[in-house]
Amino acid sequence: MRVLVLTTFFPNAADPQRAVFVKNLVRALKQRCKVDVISPIPYAPPFSLKAAWRAQRAIPMVDTIDGIEVTHPRFVVLPRLEWLSGLTYFLGVVGALRTWKRQLADGEKPVVHVHCAYPDAVGAVLAAKLTGIPCVVTAHGSDINVYAKRTGLRGQIRWALRNAHGIIAVSGGLQNDILAILGAPSTKVRRIPCAGFDMEVFRIREGGAPHIAPKVGLGARLVIFVGLLVPIKGVEFLIEAWAALAQAGKIDKEDRLVLLGDGPLRTSLMQQARARGIEEQIFFAGMVSQQEVACWISSATLLCLPSRNEGTPNVVVEALASGVPVVASRVGGIPDLVKEGENGMLVPPADPLALGMALEEVLRRSWNCRHISRSVAHLTWQAIADQNHEFLQSTVTGS
Numbered sequence: 001m002r003v004l005v006l007t008t009f010f011p012n013a014a015d016p017q018r019a020v021f022v023k024n025l026v027r028a029l030k031q032r033c034k035v036d037v038i039s040p041i042p043y044a045p046p047f048s049l050k051a052a053w054r055a056q057r058a059i060p061m062v063d064t065i066d067g068i069e070v071t072h073p074r075f076v077v078l079p080r081l082e083w084l085s086g087l088t089y090f091l092g093v094v095g096a097l098r099t100w101k102r103q104l105a106d107g108e109k110p111v112v113h114v115h116c117a118y119p120d121a122v123g124a125v126l127a128a129k130l131t132g133i134p135c136v137v138t139a140h141g142s143d144i145n146v147y148a149k150r151t152g153l154r155g156q157i158r159w160a161l162r163n164a165h166g167i168i169a170v171s172g173g174l175q176n177d178i179l180a181i182l183g184a185p186s187t188k189v190r191r192i193p194c195a196g197f198d199m200e201v202f203r204i205r206e207g208g209a210p211h212i213a214p215k216v217g218l219g220a221r222l223v224i225f226v227g228l229l230v231p232i233k234g235v236e237f238l239i240e241a242w243a244a245l246a247q248a249g250k251i252d253k254e255d256r257l258v259l260l261g262d263g264p265l266r267t268s269l270m271q272q273a274r275a276r277g278i279e280e281q282i283f284f285a286g287m288v289s290q291q292e293v294a295c296w297i298s299s300a301t302l303l304c305l306p307s308r309n310e311g312t313p314n315v316v317v318e319a320l321a322s323g324v325p326v327v328a329s330r331v332g333g334i335p336d337l338v339k340e341g342e343n344g345m346l347v348p349p350a351d352p353l354a355l356g357m358a359l360e361e362v363l364r365r366s367w368n369c370r371h372i373s374r375s376v377a378h379l380t381w382q383a384i385a386d387q388n389h390e391f392l393q394s395t396v397t398g399s
Contacts, residue, residue: 007115010039014055028385083152089123117143141311171333208299229263234306241356243276323369
């Protein structure tokens with residue numbers, strides 16, 4: 001079997017932290033079969049004044065990302081015409097897919113594994129049908145929870161899912177949503193998590209990472225957020241909850257809220273913290289490497305993810321694997337991971353009062369880090385790759 005991973009969900013030179021979980025899955029899958037990667041990039045016009053577009057345009061057509069060769073064809077994204085992106089994606093990748101098929105060795109059985117239902121699955125399923133290659137779609141969360149609810153996209157996504165040879169849902173809730181879109185029970189939908197951890201990176205470290213404490217103060221309790229500073233992550237609710245706890249005297253002045261990540265809301269979140277008088281207790285760490293994320297998490301008292309919506313967040317698995325309890329919104333695949341009172345607490349999204357109460361409770365309690373770590377011991381990348389390999393193999397063989 002030879003697998004072509006086709007997706008925009010992959011790191012690139014302009015965004016090296018993008019969808020690292022897919023890269024981790026590819027690395028583990030390469031130990032079981034031949035895997036190639038095509039990661040389309042939205043076309044950026046020349047002579048652009050936007051720094052982001054200039055960086056995107058500079059991405060090479062073929063690159064090596066952490067030892068994995070990646071091809072980056074371009075496709076056009078038209079502003080305010082997102083319903084056309086599935087078609088433009090198809091036009092951008094069909095040539096690359098035909099080239100890949102011609103390069104197959106005699107006897108190799110190909111399969112396309114596409115991540116994300118839109119625009120990836122729509123364009124990839126159409127291209128795979130025209131080239132006669134079976135295609136498996138992995139849906140991750142917002143592609144189903146958000147895009148599939150939009151007029152003009154739902155019909156396209158339904159067509160792609162119905163015409164895929166197999167569908168992977170990364171959580172139980174997402175599996176139910178996919179079945180609802182399909183409109184009938186289907187045996188081709190399989191639930192396989194896509195949130196895993198590297199045992200060598202995310203593990204219990206007694207005493208945490210020594211170099212972290214000087215950055216925030218010795219003896220401080222650390223509450224960590226990891227993610228982009230964008231509206232869907234609900235970080236403003238976390239800051240509001242922290243401010244309420246500080247005003248009520250429920251946290252010490254030495255305690256710190258650490259935000260790992262960056263994004264368009266950074267300035268407004270800093271202003272919010274300043275207005276609530278807690279700016280000295282919040283540390284904006286910015287974008288850091290995966291190794292540095294692991295160091296921060298291992299030094300944390302708890303991890304908080306107050307998102308409005310999610311798929312199955314990798315960072316939750318990584319925190320639990322490190323023996324760190326989690327407070328998170330009861331959305332997406334998070335309830336599959338966080339068991340109330342056993343390894344953390346769940347709260348309704350967009351509810352700073354409930355969030356503050358959960359933070360106070362988790363900070364107050366004593367937790368068994370080894371018990372927490374065992375709750376996700378089955379979610380190593382090797383175990384997840386085994387499940388993906390078996391499902392892809394069954395799609396190729398028709399068994």
